[in-house]
Amino acid sequence: MLAIVGAFLSLLGSAFFVLAAIGLLRMPDALNRMQAGTKATTLGSILFLLGIGLMRPDFLGRIIILILFIVLTNPVSSNALARAAHAWRDRIGLKMTPDALAEAEAEAAALASSTAEAASAKPTSEVQHDA
Amino acid sequence: MRTLKARLIGFLGLWVVWLLLTSPWSAQEALVGALVAAFISLLPLAGRSPLGDLRVTPKALAYLFLYFFVFLKALVLSNLDVAFRVLHPKLPIAPGIVKVKTRLRTSLGRLLLTSSITLTPGTITVELRGDDIYVHWINVTAADSAGATAAIVQGFEKYLEVICG
Numbered sequence: 001m002l003a004i005v006g007a008f009l010s011l012l013g014s015a016f017f018v019l020a021a022i023g024l025l026r027m028p029d030a031l032n033r034m035q036a037g038t039k040a041t042t043l044g045s046i047l048f049l050l051g052i053g054l055m056r057p058d059f060l061g062r063i064i065i066l067i068l069f070i071v072l073t074n075p076v077s078s079n080a081l082a083r084a085a086h087a088w089r090d091r092i093g094l095k096m097t098p099d100a101l102a103e104a105e106a107e108a109a110a111l112a113s114s115t116a117e118a119a120s121a122k123p124t125s126e127v128q129h130d131a
Numbered sequence: 132m133r134t135l136k137a138r139l140i141g142f143l144g145l146w147v148v149w150l151l152l153t154s155p156w157s158a159q160e161a162l163v164g165a166l167v168a169a170f171i172s173l174l175p176l177a178g179r180s181p182l183g184d185l186r187v188t189p190k191a192l193a194y195l196f197l198y199f200f201v202f203l204k205a206l207v208l209s210n211l212d213v214a215f216r217v218l219h220p221k222l223p224i225a226p227g228i229v230k231v232k233t234r235l236r237t238s239l240g241r242l243l244l245t246s247s248i249t250l251t252p253g254t255i256t257v258e259l260r261g262d263d264i265y266v267h268w269i270n271v272t273a274a275d276s277a278g279a280t281a282a283i284v285q286g287f288e289k290y291l292e293v294i295c296g
Binding site: 028078 | 224255263
């Protein structure tokens with residue numbers, strides 16, 4: 001019985017992987033691809049691993065550790081990728097209608113240039129890409 | 132300097148991971164794991180650990196338990212939402228970066244909040260500056276800061292405020 005539930009969960013998880021793959025193909029730019037791709041894999045991999053854990057109960061402890069590590073590391077790498085993509089948004093053609101971060105950076109850059117005489121005020125490298 | 136609480140939580144975390152790794156258990160392995168975990172958690176490491184921000188009152192622990200399910204629900208719902216957008220022939224997305232505000236003060240609270248936002252599909256934390264979190268949102272329904280905060284953050288924040296302020 002447990003094996004059947006596990007197999008079903010694994011199937012459901014792999015269905016989310018398929019959706020992630022379709023999303024990767026269909027989404028227009030880098031950040032949206034991350035949304036569809038790396039994100040659908042969270043539930044996908046959690047369900048997939050849980051399914052394997054239910055089919056083989058002696059692996060369950062290690063499976064839980066794997067899920068824990070995915071949950072801990074996935075946001076960090078996603079955040080790094082998103083920041084990098086945003087810093088290069090003009091070169092990779094990102095389209096965002098409200099871009100609060102770019103506005104904040106433009107404000108910071110304006111503030112920095114207005115006080116440019118002060119030696120300590122230097123714009124960040126992200127701002128230098130904008131121009 | 133690390134507080135005693137941070138060291139205790141660190142010890143428990145390390146030991147639980149070790150126990151999960153070595154299941155099925157034997158007393159010898161558990162004992163050695165406890166000794167090594169105690170040694171690591173007592174190392175005089177520099178900097179303060181975010182683990183010390185966790186509150187250990189019964190209410191906070193109950194909320195931590197509840198938060199698990201709140202997060203799970205958000206994860207499933209947003210996964211289905213993104214799946215719907217991916218499969219929809221017209222690809223109904225309106226991506227944008229919105230600024231949301233957080234009331235959380237501790238680093239652990241902010242870590243949990245930003246990680247939860249990133250793990251739920253449809254939203255990625257791009258940047259954290261002061262009290263402002265910049266979130267890439269696949270379908271912006273509220274461009275202003277207050278509306279976006281209500282939509283993205285407040286469901287998690289209500290619980291995280293109790294768990295780790």
